[in-house]
Amino acid sequence: DAKTTQPNSMESNEEEPVHLPCNHSTISGTDYIHWYRQLPSQGPEYVIHGLTSNVNNRMASLAIAEDRKSSTLILHRATLRDAAVYYCILRDGGGVYNQGGKLIFGQGTELSVKP
Amino acid sequence: GAVVSQHPSRVICKSGTSVKIECRSLDFQATTMFWYRQFPKQSLMLMATSNEGSKATYEQGVEKDKFLINHASLTLSTLTVTSAHPEDSSFYICSARRGLGEAFFGQGTRLTVV
Numbered sequence: 001d002a003k004t005t006q007p008n009s010m011e012s013n014e015e016e017p018v019h020l021p022c023n024h025s026t027i028s029g030t031d032y033i034h035w036y037r038q039l040p041s042q043g044p045e046y047v048i049h050g051l052t053s054n055v056n057n058r059m060a061s062l063a064i065a066e067d068r069k070s071s072t073l074i075l076h077r078a079t080l081r082d083a084a085v086y087y088c089i090l091r092d093g094g095g096v097y098n099q100g101g102k103l104i105f106g107q108g109t110e111l112s113v114k115p
Numbered sequence: 116g117a118v119v120s121q122h123p124s125r126v127i128c129k130s131g132t133s134v135k136i137e138c139r140s141l142d143f144q145a146t147t148m149f150w151y152r153q154f155p156k157q158s159l160m161l162m163a164t165s166n167e168g169s170k171a172t173y174e175q176g177v178e179k180d181k182f183l184i185n186h187a188s189l190t191l192s193t194l195t196v197t198s199a200h201p202e203d204s205s206f207y208i209c210s211a212r213r214g215l216g217e218a219f220f221g222q223g224t225r226l227t228v229v
Contacts, residue, residue, distance in 0.1 A: 036218075043121075043208045043220030044159070087158070102149055103210070103218055105159040 004088045009110040012078045020073040020109050022088030027068050032091040034103065035062065035073050037084040044087065044105075047073065083113045118142055119211050121221030128199055128228055136194045136224045138209030144189035145211035150182075153206040153223075165192040199228040 005023040012018040024033065035047040048055055048062045050071075055062040061074040075082055087108040091101045122137045138148055146167045151159040163184055164172040171184035181203075183195040192211075196203055209221045 034218075036220075038159075041206075041223070041225070043119075043210075043223045045220070046217045049217070101212070102161060102164055104161060105151075107158050 004090060004106050006086075006088055006106060006109045008107065009112070012075075012082075012111060012113050014080060014113055014115050015077050018075040018078045018082070018111065018113075020075075020086050020088075020111065021070065022072070023070045024088070024090055025069045027090055033062065033064060033068075033071050034089045034091055035060070036087045036089065036103075036105075037082075038087070038108070039084045047086070049091075078111075078113045080113050080115065083111055085110050118213065119209065119219040119221045121207075121209055121224050123224060124222060125225045126227070128226070130200055130228055131198055133195055133197045134199055134226060136196075136207055136209075136226075138192045138194070138211070138221050140190045140211045140213070140219075143211075143213040145192075145213070146189060147212070148186060148192040149210040149218075150184065150192075150194050151208045151210065153208060159208060162194075167192075196226065199226070201228045204228045 032049050032051050034049040036044040037047050038044045048057055048060050050062045050064055063072045085108040087105050089103050118141050120139045126134055128134050148165040150162045152162050153159045161174050162177045165184045165186040167186045167189050173179050181197055186192040204227050206223050206225055208223045210218050212218045
């Protein structure tokens with residue numbers, strides 16, 4: 001399984017942008033980069049995913065390096081509700097249309113948000 | 116709203132008994148579901164891939180006879196922890212993917228074996 005490396009923890013101030021880095025130097029050409037987050041005592045929640053181009057949605061933006069060996073999840077204005085563990089995951093085991101591709105979780109980054 | 120639902124959310128059982136956890140995809144059909152286990156302060160560990168109409172695929176080190184998985188329909192997978200012991204106490208989470216990309220996770224089941 002292609003591996004990702006993230007800082008164990010990060011701190012942010014409320015209403016400021018947050019940049020969460022992820023290194024994935026062994027990524028293969030068909031691996032999608034997924035981000036999920038997990039609030040305490042809940043199942044993970046999808047945040048965003050991408051392949052090569054930068055991606056934006058309501059929750060966040062995903063900036064992918066040109067060589068795809070790293071990516072950054074950007075929360076534009078952190079709120080207290082964004083405090084969670086953020087996981088960067090490379091989707092394993094299949095192409096775009098493979099419903100069976102499993103997600104292997106690393107340790108993630110625990111984001112704390114200060115008021 | 117939730118598209119993958121787990122039941123129960125919490126369960127306490129006596130050592131030696133079996134516990135069944137259900138995972139349902141609410142508004143889509145899932146030929147494949149995934150079961151994870153998470154210990155406190157740790158990441159999710161994939162236990163097995165549940166395949167509708169066929170045997171589950173277990174990850175290395177996961178006991179097949181202890182963690183029985185049944186995926187009898189396109190919307191329901193069950194995980195049964197057999198002969199539970201205190202070391203099986205954990206947070207169990209299921210997941211299913213609807214079409215492309217995004218995976219949905221259940222809210223998790225907190226199992227405590229006493």
